[in-house]
């Protein structure tokens with residue numbers, strides 16, 4: 001290999017010749033040639049790994065609007081379907097939080113994944129932000145909101161534990177029940193548009209199976225998983241008891257998450273074992289869900305298109 005100062009094209013040509021030589025007459029390669037080949041191979045390996053590792057290692061660049069209103073929340077989730085205003089428990093939770101906190105938001109009609117490769121996400125002051133929990137923490141600080149102000153530290157701890165149980169454990173039972181076991185019913189039952197069905201819900205099955213396996217919960221039999229879900233829902237029902245909201249007489253920050261999750265069971269999974277548990281075995285969960293819906297979603301029927309002309 002000759003010449004230290006080469007143009008990129010010349011360097012590429014030289015590299016190509018070195019590779020040809022490696023394949024045809026490797027004995028003629030100098031130490032410098034071998035070093036260059038080694039470095040090039042390492043660079044290609046890193047580039048391939050970087051590309052294939054995808055969202056595991058980096059956040060994605062997402063397009064945000066340039067003409068935003070300062071201080072306004074632009075919300076991205078799954079657009080409403082006939083069954084529910086948002087098919088994602090995390091999306092329904094974030095929207096319910098925004099309503100509870102009295103933070104106006106503009107929902108986006110197009111469905112695109114956020115900076116963490118997931119939904120929901122928001123745009124705020126020209127920045128994209130992902131993860132419902134991080135968004136809520138951010139907005140609490142930004143807007144001076146504290147829905148947990150009435151709670152003692154021990155109550156906050158219990159509240160967090162319930163949310164984590166639902167979102168990190170029970171969620172997978174729900175994802176399997178809704179998206180894998182009953183997928184054939186989805187389009188008909190929820191009246192999801194073909195676009196959402198084929199480009200989001202169908203491919204989602206593969207991702208859910210992969211994630212469930214990585215989590216570990218996907219390695220259980222159906223019976224084992226159903227028993228886990230049953231215990232989680234029983235714990236939630238026992239703790240809720242006859243209280244109107246999870247932590248007492250007034251709703252707190254855990255309620256949007258609990259509602260976002262239970263609402264999926266109630267309105268998108270009729271006929272399933274989870275629906276039976278939440279309605280027949282622990283009817284206080286159903287009553288709670290209806291209470292939250294009535295309080296924060298007066299436009300539910302309008303959004304889902306279930307409001308008839310006569311009702312309007």
Ligand SMILES: N[C@@H](CCC(=O)N[C@@H](CS)C(=O)NCC(=O)O)C(=O)O
Nearest residue numbers: 088089090118119120131132133207
């Ligand atoms: N921790 C996230 C979880 C969000 C999440 O898992 N969203 C699901 C939809 S329910 C998603 O986008 N999944 C796509 C994927 O995992 O690739 C949050 O709280 O926002």
